[in-house]
Amino acid sequence: MGLKSSDQKQIEQTVGRMISAGRDIALAYFRQPDQGLANKLSDGFDPVTQADKEIELAFREILKAERPMDGILGEEFPPVASQSGYTWVLDPIDGTRGFISGTPTWGMLIALSDAQGPIWGAIDQPYTGETFMGGLGRAELRRAGQTTPLATRQTTTLADAILFTTFPEVGTANERAAFQRVSSVAKLTRYGMDCYAYGLLAAGQVDLVIEAGLNAYDIQAPIAVVEAAGGIVTNWKGGPAHAGGTVVAAANSDIYAQAIALLNQ
Structure with a gap:
């Protein structure tokens, strides 16, 4: 399923707003004593914080306003069926164990998928201010107002x-x-x-x-x-x-x- 250039522009604008809202929430909780920590498991440890829930809710509110026909598959809340053929796949904090430990190795994950799989995605690390973005013909890292291309390396052995x-x-x-x-x-x-x-x-x-x-x-x-x-x-x-x-x-x-x-x- 192809995206028109106008759709691509709207998607990037929507994602920009999602990242901005998510960063504000994440950084308000990161390395703070009260993170609203809970354990999803009765046998074992699978942490979730208040930031996980608030970020996903913020993402969903933006999508409801700007992409209401798209579906949503997120970690923390029930899925929303797609009416457009596109689904947003969201992990508000991937690496919650790192988040609660204070390491800057977690991130917010946002993907847009069709029936064949993801066509665009972002890995955003709020604390370092890095966004790794890929799809729709581009792969780039955005940080501190600068954009640089992403390219994997060619190690052969x-x-x-x-x-x-x-x-x-x-x-x-x-x-x-x-x-x-x-x-x-x-x-x-x-x-x-x-x-x-x-x-x-x-x-x-x-x-x-x-x-x-x-x-x-x-x-x-x-x-x-x-x-x-x-x-x-x-x-x-x-x-x-x-x-x-x-x-x-x-x-x-x-x-x-x-x-x-x-x-x-």
Whole structure:
């Protein structure tokens, strides 16, 4: 489904307002003693803060006013059916564990998708003031009033690659073993970056992000950004990743092929 240039302009303006509103809320709570912290799980720990809820509500109010025919799939509140063929996929704070720990590695995720998956996305980090954007023919980083193009790097050998994942305990036991096969070959493995890792991949700083157990709202914005910057994002079997589950995001086809082969060994 194609977007007219007027639609693209409206979408970017709408997203700009969403990012501005979300940043104000996020920074009002970040590194503050009272974040309205709650745990979603009775057995385990899956945190949610007041900022998560307020940001998503702010996003939804803007979309209701400016894109009322579009659907919404968000982490914190029930979905809204699409009447236009387009759906906004929202994660108000991806990396809530990082948010409550005071690390600037969380972000707000905003994606616009059609029936085939994400066509545009943004990874916004309010504390550093960075927005990684991709889709609609562009991939760029906006920070401090400057816009620079995003492009993944061209490392060709896995032994020279930098690999990211969020948790050392990736997925199931079998998934952890598969991840370790890749990690044991990569030059460097780092942990705990959440969505910010995908921004670094799109910016040409790292080569791979491999994760498991994701939801659609965790990955659709990163898919749009990474692919627009020249990278590849699929599930571990090489299929579409926009519904979540396992994800491998690679800077280029060489690194991707080597990672996929080890994951499926």
